[in-house]
Amino acid sequence: MDLLGENGGPVRIAGRELGRDELLGWASAVAAEIRGADSVAVHATATPETVAAVVGGVLAGVPVVPVPPDSGPAERAHILGDSGASLLLAAGGAERADGEPPLVPVDALPRNGGERSGADADATAMILYTSGTTGAPKGVLISRGAIAAGLDALAGAWAWTPEDVLVHGLPLFHVHGLILGVLGALRVGSPLIHTGRPKPEAYAAAAQDDGGSLFFGVPTVWSRTAGDPSAARALGGARLLVSGSAPLPVPVFERLSELTGHRPVERYGMTETLITVSARADGDRRPGYVGTPLPGVETRLRGEDGAPVPHDGETPGELHVRAPLLFKGYLNRPDATAASFTEDGWFRTGDIATIGPDGWHRIVGRASTDLIKSGGYRIGAGEIENALLAHPAVREAAVVGTPHDDLGEQVTAFVVADGVEEKQLIDFVAGSLSVHKRPRVVHLVDALPRNAMGKVVKTRLTAP
Structure with missing residues (x-):
């Protein structure tokens, strides 16, 4: 094909x-x-x-x-x-x-x-290596048919046509920058402007000088754009701003909306699944949510015991996916491939999510680092991170669970902020969320460790 x-x-x-x-x-x-x-x-x-x-x-x-x-x-x-x-x-x-x-x-x-x-459609097109946070990176086998199905679904969801001019500056060795950002443009037929680096001023220039209409970015890119009002306002003439690869903090969503006039489209996926869930170009876009499944994609939630988790918008569970755009397996790793699927054929994403009665998905975080079990409560790190980011002094925040003799785990925050103290931030979160969700400890740090895609690497967070 x-x-x-x-x-x-x-x-x-x-x-x-x-x-x-x-x-x-x-x-x-x-x-x-x-x-x-x-x-x-x-x-x-x-x-x-x-x-x-x-x-x-x-x-x-x-x-x-x-x-x-x-x-x-x-x-x-x-x-x-x-x-x-x-x-x-x-x-x-x-x-x-x-x-x-x-x-x-x-x-x-x-x-x-x-x-x-x-x-053939089943032939392997790409072997993309995962980040390797739990061992040596694994080679993910992605077929030509999966890429075609995924790109066609996104073209429909985002009303992406040859009339668009796609702009991004993302790395060309991940799904986001390479498969969506290069093969997507070539399959749809739209011109592509890659800015070299995803700088706000480069995005602004592409919007003003080249008619850029469709912009791809990760949360770090959009956070920096929201922090540069002149560059953000230059994107007002675009058609769609798309954010992915990590959750977009709610304050960044709101600030970007205020400056550009666009509510960003968020989407969810991973190397093994490509993009499976997204907001739509012609539909609602909700801060903190990644939308609904794309055509042909099925999702469900399961608890640690394998039991179904209700789609009530509140109860978190591991997100499972079934779709024609799933990967073929891990190269030379049959045991790892088998372990990543349930007995009835669903892929275990390892991500914790909630699904509302209307099908809208919210990603809480990774099961290994973002689901905190404290005093009998199951707490999503992302909700606390957004609460911290709502404080005007906070520039970056990452939340993890750390060992606690009584609670099992305690909520611990790492925060980049100016002119604010630990207790003020703890009280600020307790004023907007349930008390049990407040951080017990806040570490004020100069920067958060990030990978090439701008994701915070929580396994590298250490107390100063």
Whole structure:
């Protein structure tokens, strides 16, 4: 099946522009170079070479393994070794360590090919490596059919058409930046402007100078945009602002809405599922909620004992998903693949959520770090983080459960703030939420540890 649309606009990355015909010609030359390989790795910098390499893999029907350019030697060696990639695609001059696959200099290839792929829908298109917070990163096998189904569902949900101009500056080695932000534009046929880095001023310039209509960002991007009123106001002429990869704090949602005139669209997904739940372009958008399932997606909640959890909008449970856009499994990890599914075939996301009677989903957080069991209560960290962020002195907040002799776990907050004390923040939360949800301890810190997508890495939070 063909993942790419028949027509489309240009792709511009960090100021370098490729027309569609030039891109496909270049990618066809890549495809001729790699055809027959079991898989190929791509040094996934934010450059046209990365796009040509990825599209070349799509045309050749060869699985693509994006390698984060900032990965350390151990992580890079693991990805290249575990994936079995036989070639490494990169711009000429890229460094190659001893023992790595042979380097194919993408920028040295011609731009006059004309191949199209006929690979089956079940064929693996991407091998994306998870963050590895609970061990070595696992290779997630994503089929061509799953990508097509996911992108088509999002195009419908967001009314995404060739008339849009997509703008983002996200990394090109994750679902958000690469599959949605590059393959999505190529499949829909909309022009793509990648800003190199997701800076508010770059987004503003793309809106004002290039007619940007559809903007992708993670919460960190939107938080910085909301903190730059002139840049935010420049997005007033856009059609849709989309936030994902982590929950958008309610205060950021509200401030962004005030400045831009747009209520952001939030969506939910993960590497193994692509995007499964989203607000709609023509529907309601609620701060703190990620919307309703996309067509073809089923969701449910289960308790720790496996029993159904009511969809009452209040009771949290682990979110399970069943959909045609799920991953094929973990590469070389049959036991991990089997453990990630229930006996009746639902994927265990590991995320805790609530579902309302109207089907609206709210993500509480990860079961491993964001569900706090304190004094017999089950408390979602996200609700407390939003309460803290509502304080005018608080810039960032992360909440976890830490051991407590009496309660089992206590609510502990790590906060980046100016001119406020621990007790003031504890009392502030207790004034807006149930008393048992207030933080018992607040650590005032200079910054929160984050990964490349702007997500807080809670396993790296330590008391100062």
